[in-house]
Amino acid sequence: MSAETTSPPAPHLAKRSARRRRAFQLGEFRGLTLWVGAVLVFLYFPICVLVIYSFNESRFAMNWTGFSTDWYGRALANRAARTAALNSVIVATCATAMATVIATAAALVLARRNQFRGKTAAIGLMSLPILVPEIVTAIATLIFFSTLGIRLGLGNLIIAHTVFSIPFAFMPIRARLQGMDMSLEAAARDLYATPWQSFRLVTLPLLAPGIMAGAMLAFVISLDDFIISLMVADAGSTTLPVYIFSMIRFGITPEINAISTMLFAASVSLVTVYWLLSRPRR
Amino acid sequence: MSAGLTETPAGRWLALGPALLVIGVFMLVPLGIMVTISFMEPNVYGGVHRQFSPSAYVQFLYQRDFDDNLVFNPGYLYILGRSLGLAGLATLICFVAGFPVAWYIVRRPPHQRNVLIFLVTIPFWTNLLIRAYAWIIILGRDGVIDTPLRWLGVMGPEASNGILYTNWAILIGLVYTYLPLMILPIYASLERLDFRLFEAASDLYSNKWASMRHVVIPLALPGIFAGVILVFVPALGDFISAQLLGGSRRLMLGNLVQLQFSTARNWPFGAAVAVILLLFVVASMAAYLRLNRKTGLELSK
Numbered sequence: 001m002s003a004e005t006t007s008p009p010a011p012h013l014a015k016r017s018a019r020r021r022r023a024f025q026l027g028e029f030r031g032l033t034l035w036v037g038a039v040l041v042f043l044y045f046p047i048c049v050l051v052i053y054s055f056n057e058s059r060f061a062m063n064w065t066g067f068s069t070d071w072y073g074r075a076l077a078n079r080a081a082r083t084a085a086l087n088s089v090i091v092a093t094c095a096t097a098m099a100t101v102i103a104t105a106a107a108l109v110l111a112r113r114n115q116f117r118g119k120t121a122a123i124g125l126m127s128l129p130i131l132v133p134e135i136v137t138a139i140a141t142l143i144f145f146s147t148l149g150i151r152l153g154l155g156n157l158i159i160a161h162t163v164f165s166i167p168f169a170f171m172p173i174r175a176r177l178q179g180m181d182m183s184l185e186a187a188a189r190d191l192y193a194t195p196w197q198s199f200r201l202v203t204l205p206l207l208a209p210g211i212m213a214g215a216m217l218a219f220v221i222s223l224d225d226f227i228i229s230l231m232v233a234d235a236g237s238t239t240l241p242v243y244i245f246s247m248i249r250f251g252i253t254p255e256i257n258a259i260s261t262m263l264f265a266a267s268v269s270l271v272t273v274y275w276l277l278s279r280p281r282r
Numbered sequence: 283m284s285a286g287l288t289e290t291p292a293g294r295w296l297a298l299g300p301a302l303l304v305i306g307v308f309m310l311v312p313l314g315i316m317v318t319i320s321f322m323e324p325n326v327y328g329g330v331h332r333q334f335s336p337s338a339y340v341q342f343l344y345q346r347d348f349d350d351n352l353v354f355n356p357g358y359l360y361i362l363g364r365s366l367g368l369a370g371l372a373t374l375i376c377f378v379a380g381f382p383v384a385w386y387i388v389r390r391p392p393h394q395r396n397v398l399i400f401l402v403t404i405p406f407w408t409n410l411l412i413r414a415y416a417w418i419i420i421l422g423r424d425g426v427i428d429t430p431l432r433w434l435g436v437m438g439p440e441a442s443n444g445i446l447y448t449n450w451a452i453l454i455g456l457v458y459t460y461l462p463l464m465i466l467p468i469y470a471s472l473e474r475l476d477f478r479l480f481e482a483a484s485d486l487y488s489n490k491w492a493s494m495r496h497v498v499i500p501l502a503l504p505g506i507f508a509g510v511i512l513v514f515v516p517a518l519g520d521f522i523s524a525q526l527l528g529g530s531r532r533l534m535l536g537n538l539v540q541l542q543f544s545t546a547r548n549w550p551f552g553a554a555v556a557v558i559l560l561l562f563v564v565a566s567m568a569a570y571l572r573l574n575r576k577t578g579l580e581l582s583k
Contacts, residue, residue, distance in 0.1 A: 166304065
């Protein structure tokens with residue numbers, strides 16, 4: 001990337017970039033930068049406030065008295081919060097594993113430029129969990145489990161989260177497949193690879209970054225899910241967001257900020273990894 | 283492409299099977315059961331009587347008075363109206379705030395674009411609950427906004443909660459939650475736009491606002507429609523913003539649904555409200571597909 005910017009541009013590129021610059025100047029609107037800056041401040045201000053106040057010494061979340069990391073210690077020592085966090089991680093891990101395998105298999109069929117009966121319907125069904133409002137999914141799942149008397153504890157949550165995460169795992173995997181050079185698979189077959197060999201030795205390694213990105217996304221979606229967990233989880237299988245919600249109802253304290261900041265840090269790290277994995281290669 | 287693992291019909295359905303089975307059994311079937319339950323009578327213990335009755339839908343519009351007559355009750359219609367109004371307003375604000383951002387990002391060099399897009403998406407991947415909670419701290423009494431205003435004397439000490447627990451607070455929460463969903467699809471459609479068209483319009487003495495209106499926006503319509511649907515649909519079914527920022531009395535449809543399955547214990551009514559919510563979602567999707575097809579045809583002419 002840096003080599004690109006330091007080397008002198010070829011003449012035709014220089015001409016093109018001058019032209020592009022002119023187009024850019026034409027598209028200049030006064031105050032645009034200010035507007036964008038304001039939107040970014042709007043997006044980040046609440047997060048900054050949340051993080052800053054997690055270091056507040058006072059036991060009232062809104063009253064700044066001094067810097068302290070005590071609330072982190074307290075949050076980490078909070079047994080209920082730790083159990084909830086562990087539940088969240090267990091549910092997210094299991095749901096991610098299942099959703100990613102299921103989504104990969106589906107993407108291998110749906111991402112190709114083939115037509116078969118029921119393809120549109122299959123794609124529609126795959127995106128159903130994204131289209132239906134979460135609260136509707138939540139109560140439908142609740143009714144389903146309770147009508148059939150399915151009480152598997154964390155298992156109920158894992159099933160619900162798997163369903164919900166499938167489309168999110170599916171999207172990056174499909175995108176990766178669509179951008180892949182299919183002639184490599186054909187080459188493998190020309191060299192007498194069995195279908196299974198060409199899948200394992202050619203397709204799968206090429207697809208791996210997409211699968212990883214899909215898994216990251218599914219994990220974040222499951223980890224952050226609140227509404228479905230709130231409705232479906234029974235008393236023994238509270239997840240971290242549901243626990244935070246129950247804490248907020250008793251008033252806001254820096255301890256909630258500390259727990260929230262840690263959850264935020266976890267999500268951001270995962271999304272950063274996802275971003276690095278799914279970035280197009282230059 | 284010839285025979286691969288997923289190319290034969292058998293392999294195809296074997297690979298597709300688990301996804302369709304899982305979503306079918308744990309999503310489609312539950313939705314079907316939900317619709318069925320919405321046509322039943324509630325049982326006092328939180329279950330249902332298994333016989334057909336439209337009473338849940340009647341309850342949405344009417345209530346029974348002392349003489350057991352049906353009287354029109356607009357209470358739930360207000361909640362529907364609030365949901366539609368707030369979701370619509372949030373969508374509009376997201377468009378007005380988000381379009382310039384998408385335009386700005388598209389005109390940066392590629393590496394800056396990626397970073398800016400990443401910055402826009404970060405808050406989106408943050409927990410919904412945490413985001414709403416952050417706004418409680420900001421908007422609430424003695425909060426980051428309230429305290430300086432009070433100190434400056436703009437707001438008297440009697441203003442108890444600032445703007446927390448008002449429709450405005452819900453609106454802020456909705457805009458904050460869904461803004462990235464407006465920016466991303468508009469960005470995607472602007473990225474494919476040929477800037478020479480903008481240039482050509484300027485060469486023909488169009489001023490930049492006119493070029494924007496007559497050249498850029500029409501070409502970006504698919505992205506704008508996608509952004510509108512991506513913001514409007516989840517905003518309509520939102521639960522958290524109203525729950526945390528609207529206080530207990532300003533319900534949206536999502537909260538009404540949730541209440542029926544927690545404290546009110548009226549499953550058929552909750553299911554009926556969910557079905558009504560779902561109908562609005564389907565209607566928005568249908569409108570979106572129709573508009574998209576229409577503009578797609580016009581653009582390809």
